Amino acid sequence: MHDYLIEMLECPACHGELAWTISERRGGRIESAEARCVGCAASYPVREGIALFLTPDLPRNDLWEQTAGRLSRYLGEHPEIERQLIDVPLDALAPADQFFRALVLEERGNYAEAQAAAGLAYPGLYTPQYLACHESQMACIVEQLRASAGPVIDLASGRCSLVEVLARRLGQPVVATDFSPRALRRDRQWLEFLGLYDRVSLLSFDARRTPFRDGAVKTLTTNLGLPNIAEPGNLLRELRRVVSGTFWAVSHFYAEGDEVNATAIHEAGLAPLLFRRSALELFAAAGWQVEVVNSQKGRALPTPRSELLGGAGIDGFPVAETVLEWCVLVAR
Ligand SMILES: C[S@@+](CC[C@H](N)C(=O)[O-])C[C@H]1O[C@@H](n2cnc3c(N)ncnc32)[C@H](O)[C@@H]1O
Known part of the structure; x- marks a missing residue:
């Protein structure tokens, strides 16, 4: 840091x-x-x-730790599958397996080949509209932040897609955060590989209990981070406490009438921030003034499953074809 x-x-x-x-x-x-x-x-x-800055009292379901552990255990026990995943031409693999190959290569520190594998995987995992809408939301945040000064704090940064874009296109320092130290160790190496680490700091904390002083954050961003935070409780109030400027959240919302996805999302306990109305109500209830910008709709499909790794999946949602509303929530 x-x-x-x-x-x-x-x-x-x-x-x-x-x-x-x-x-x-x-x-x-x-x-x-x-x-x-x-x-x-x-x-x-x-x-x-x-x-x-993790505190011992909050439960932490670190999927980064679990996936990496499971993947390396599985490949250790099945060397023939490992060969089929790593030693074949990239385009012979299903998109999900191209993505898992990228994860394995990253674990081994081979970022150049991991980049190529992930780059090939994405167009097979997501519809062109999904990718275009996502890209457009990140570009929208970059445009809005061009005139701002001071550090940008990014929440639930994960594989740091937004952090990468911000570090590449903006002059100000960026802080990648996540409750998974493992994700951040991977991000450090990834950003070093890209030559972007100079301007990025890495902080591990739970978004529900941040280590920032009241009002210390002028610019907060997140890229699809909010709905990934389980049992959000006072999350939006905690963020309200620390942000004295603007919170820019790349978001996507499911339609109210999308029963199949709604049921699965409710069962996973993730509903409030994946539906426009309830998300806006929660922001308002936590003391934010919030507006929706750059709204656009795009077709989305369930991400295809691995053919080599026992049907392992990438994203939990959608579980059925749908149309997502993409936007940036601008909260002050
Ligand atoms: C799928 S990523 C979102 C995409 C990411 N922002 C990007 O730009 O690539 C969601 C991240 O949220 C993190 N996360 C989940 N719950 C969290 C919490 N309570 N506090 C902080 N991070 C959390 C996960 O570890 C995961 O890396």
Whole structure:
């Protein structure tokens, strides 16, 4: 993480001040440190440049950790499948398997080949409209942020698609965040490979309990992060507490009449932020003024499953063909 973040941070558990002991720096970046809360004595380390502000009390279903563990175990037990996944021409694989090959190559640090595999997988995993709508929302945020200054904090950054676009096209520093340290370790290597790591800091925390001081964040973004946060509870209030500027959220919404997807989404407990009306109501109830910009509709299909890895899937939703409304939610 970069030095400038220190003054924006506090203890995520009790909001106390942090006392920093920095053991290793590189350039304007802290590689290794300990931040101790002067109030509750909780301790938060910085390791490999990644600041870890996770608190022990919030349950964490880290799919990054689970998928990587399962994938490497499965391939270890089935070397013939591993050969079929890695040693065949890329275009002989189904799109989901091209994507899983990218994950395996990333685990091995082979980012150039992983990039090629993921690049080929996406057009087979998503409809052209899905990809175009998604691209358009990220471009919309870039245009809006061009005139702004100061760091952009991105929430639930995952594979850092939006972080990558922001770091490439904007001059200001970017902070990638996720509750999965594993995702951020992967992001560090990925951004180093792309030559974009210089301007990016990595912070691990749960979006429901962030380590930011009241009003410390002028610009918050997220790319499809909100609906991935299980048991969101006070999430939008917590974000309201820390944001004194604008929150830009790439979002997509299911139609109210889409019964098949609605039922599956409700069963997964993810409904409130995947439907326009309830999302807007939740933002308003948490004290935000919110508007919808760059709205556009696009056909979406369930992502096809792996042919090699026992039918493993990529995205949970949609479960049936649908038309999604894409937009950027602009909340102040
Ligand atoms: C699918 S990604 C969203 C796409 C991503 N923003 C991008 O630009 O590539 C969702 C991420 O949310 C993270 N996540 C889920 N629950 C979270 C929480 N409570 N706090 C922080 N991150 C969370 C997951 O680890 C995952 O990486």
